[in-house]
Amino acid sequence: xxxxxxxxxxxxxxxxxxxxxxxxxxxxEALLAGRDVLGVxxxxxxxxxxxxxxxxxxxxxxxxxxxxxxxxxxxxxxxNDIGLPAAFVNTTQDMDEQAMVxxxxxxxxxxxxxxxxxxxxxxxxxxxxxxxxxxxxxxxEAHCVSQWxxxxxxxxxxxxxxxxxxxxxxxxxxxxxxxxxxxRQDIIGLLGLCxxxxxxxxxxxPNLYFDVVKLETKYKVAWVASYIAEHADxxxxxxxxxxKNTEDIAATLNDMGHTAVAYHGGMNADVxxxxxxxxxxDKVPVVVATNAFGMGIDKSDVRFVIHYNMPESIEAYYQEAxxxxxxxxxxxCTLLWNESDIVTRRRLLDSxxxxxxxTPEQQEIVRQSKRRLLDGMIGYCRTTDCLHRxxxxxxxxxxxxxxxxxxxxxxxxxxxxACSNCESTFATTDVTQVARAISRCVHDxxxxxxxxxxxxxxxxxxxxxxxxxxxxxLPTFGMLKDVNTALIRDVLNQMATDGYLSIAEGRxxxxxxxxxxxxxxxxxxxxxxxxxxxxxxSRAVQRDMRAGGATGAExxxxxxxxxxxxxxxxxxxxxxxxxxLRRTIAQEIGKPPYIVFSDKTLRDMAVIRPVTNAQxxxxxxxxxxxxxLYGKCFMEAVAAFNAGKTQ
Ligand SMILES: [Zn+2]
Numbered sequence: 239x240x241x242x243x244x245x246x247x248x249x250x251x252x253x254x255x256x257x258x259x260x261x262x263x264x265x266x267e268a269l270l271a272g273r274d275v276l277g278v279x280x281x282x283x284x285x286x287x288x289x290x291x292x293x294x295x296x297x298x299x300x301x302x303x304x305x306x307x308x309x310x311x312x313x314x315x316x317x318n319d320i321g322l323p324a325a326f327v328n329t330t331q332d333m334d335e336q337a338m339v340x341x342x343x344x345x346x347x348x349x350x351x352x353x354x355x356x357x358x359x360x361x362x363x364x365x366x367x368x369x370x371x372x373x374x375x376x377x378x379e380a381h382c383v384s385q386w387x388x389x390x391x392x393x394x395x396x397x398x399x400x401x402x403x404x405x406x407x408x409x410x411x412x413x414x415x416x417x418x419x420x421x422r423q424d425i426i427g428l429l430g431l432c433x434x435x436x437x438x439x440x441x442x443x444p445n446l447y448f449d450v451v452k453l454e455t456k457y458k459v460a461w462v463a464s465y466i467a468e469h470a471d472x473x474x475x476x477x478x479x480x481x482k483n484t485e486d487i488a489a490t491l492n493d494m495g496h497t498a499v500a501y502h503g504g505m506n507a508d509v510x511x512x513x514x515x516x517x518x519x520d521k522v523p524v525v526v527a528t529n530a531f532g533m534g535i536d537k538s539d540v541r542f543v544i545h546y547n548m549p550e551s552i553e554a555y556y557q558e559a560x561x562x563x564x565x566x567x568x569x570x571c572t573l574l575w576n577e578s579d580i581v582t583r584r585r586l587l588d589s590x591x592x593x594x595x596x597t598p599e600q601q602e603i604v605r606q607s608k609r610r611l612l613d614g615m616i617g618y619c620r621t622t623d624c625l626h627r628x629x630x631x632x633x634x635x636x637x638x639x640x641x642x643x644x645x646x647x648x649x650x651x652x653x654x655x656a657c658s659n660c661e662s663t664f665a666t667t668d669v670t671q672v673a674r675a676i677s678r679c680v681h682d683x684x685x686x687x688x689x690x691x692x693x694x695x696x697x698x699x700x701x702x703x704x705x706x707x708x709x710x711x712l713p714t715f716g717m718l719k720d721v722n723t724a725l726i727r728d729v730l731n732q733m734a735t736d737g738y739l740s741i742a743e744g745r746x747x748x749x750x751x752x753x754x755x756x757x758x759x760x761x762x763x764x765x766x767x768x769x770x771x772x773x774x775x776s777r778a779v780q781r782d783m784r785a786g787g788a789t790g791a792e793x794x795x796x797x798x799x800x801x802x803x804x805x806x807x808x809x810x811x812x813x814x815x816x817x818x819l820r821r822t823i824a825q826e827i828g829k830p831p832y833i834v835f836s837d838k839t840l841r842d843m844a845v846i847r848p849v850t851n852a853q854x855x856x857x858x859x860x861x862x863x864x865x866x867l868y869g870k871c872f873m874e875a876v877a878a879f880n881a882g883k884t885q
Pocket of ligand 1: 655660
């Protein structure tokens with residue numbers, strides 16, 4: 239059997255899928271061929287498949303290096319449940335337990351071993367690694383190795399040295415969701431990847447509806463409450479910037495009769511754990527949380543994620559919003575924001591590092607890098623472009639799409655049908671002339687200066703720090719002297735986020751031309767930015783997308799992803815029965831319901847109505863091990879349902 243066929247067979251056997259998602263196959267094949275891989279893919283895009291399939295096929299043990307000990311138990315549970323023997327070693331175990339797991343791994347009884355990076359530094363683990371054949375090393379959240387990333391962890395710096403010290407070097411798969419080139423280069427350099435196959439994949443999530451709502455702070459709670467009221471049977475997360483906010487909002491929602499629980503890092507560990515379990519087991523539909531919530535929560539049927547405040551970066555937003563709809567079913571991601579969110583974020587940036595041990599120069603580097611990340615986030619709020627397109631462009635996937643490899647589903651006339659911008663619920667200001675002037679000015683100064691100086695030149699400033707440029711000789715000097723400074727700045731930032739300009743990474747944020755720069759001098763160039771975000775927020779809320787959009791979108795034949803699922807009454811009734819069964823089983827085995835089967839699998843089951851093993855295996859998401867574990871119960875439920883129908 240070729241490696242390709244073996245990989246597909248393993249995918250079928252363990253996961254019950256017939257084909258890989260975009261990008262996965264290339265990564266799997268590269269690793270099986272012994273090549274290093276850098277996989278740039280979001281959490282939830284099926285990253286684990288990329289190393290679990292090779293782990294299943296290769297002899298020996300695969301080491302998975304993962305930063306969060308708190309997630310390991312759930313991760314390992316999920317792997318065992320598809321029939322791959324997995325275990326973890328960490329500080330939650332006593333020495334005897336750790337020794338036992340390592341002995342099992344050394345004896346070849348474990349295919350995947352999860353460890354935190356700190357573990358690699360212990361002599362006991364080094365001894366183990368020196369005498370046990372390690373066939374693959376997967377490094378999760380690999381951006382933690384870079385000081386340019388959001389979540390630098392010094393323990394990640396030891397990974398490269400650990401790998402170099404192994405008697406035989408296995409292929410390394412490094413995975414991250416971070417977009418910046420700088421961080422990717424750090425991962426390759428600091429982990430010592432050899433000529434890695436770099437794959438950027440899975441950043442578009444066509445089943446997610448992206449929604450940006452500009453709303454004054456005082457109206458936000460009412461908006462959230464009305465959304466929850468209209469989606470009462472759905473699970474959702476409301477993210478807030480502060481701990482106090484989570485408690486206040488959860489309390490307000492409960493006062494209004496909506497069951498919601500708060501979650502943040504300052505809460506007692508028991509209370510926090512209970513909140514998380516209640517949410518995962520569907521006891522509580524809504525959790526109001528800081529960004530401390532969600533790492534390692536694989537609940538696949540989260541139907542909405544609302545951001546009460548603007549996050550610090552697109553990476554952070556994408557990761558949090560991306561917790562919606564992991565099962566591929568239609569789900570909604572709404573960002574509520576206003577100008578004061580921007581002011582707050584900027585202020586936090588400037589105060590963040592004052593007492594840190596870094597030198598002033600290092601602090602400035604980090605601050606600038608964070609400012610750029612924040613600009614990307616602000617651009618998302620303000621852009622008039624498709625939000626799906628904005629996101630994929632941000633993550634560097636646009637070229638792949640242009641080359642014909644597009645997986646942005648459901649586009650009709652350039653409108654994705656799954657974001658609020660494509661439904662144009664906002665008014666715009668024509669800033670074509672401002673944009674042209676900025677572009678010309680960047681040309682005038684040979685792409686050598688930062689945005690502040692560009693604005694000054696265009697405004698005709700006499701500032702001393704411009705003198706070396708001889709600004710009065712520049713054709714664009716004073717060209718926008720009647721235009722408000724803030725507007726010029728906004729347009730410039732928007733042009734950077736839309737790809738007309740790019741701002742150099744490094745100590746000095748020099749404004750340069752972006753990949754679309756030439757468009758600004760084309761005769762037909764037209765550029766707009768948002769003025770008023772939307773005429774009616776409440777209408778958008780009412781436009782229901784919950785039951786798979788069995789309403790307007792399907793009738794109009796728009797081809798939007800939300801119209802892909804239209805349940806008939808029987809399928810819906812059976813689906814509800816299967817969900818009940820899933821909940822009962824989950825309670826019995828003490829695991830979250832999504833570990834048993836995802837909503838997507840249950841929906842497929844409700845349509846196929848399997849009563850034989852072969853039919854059951856045909857359901858999307860059913861592998862052999864799951865058939866063995868749960869097949870009988872579910873087929874009995876289907877048979878009972880069929881019998882009820884034919885009587
Ligand atoms: Zn769109």
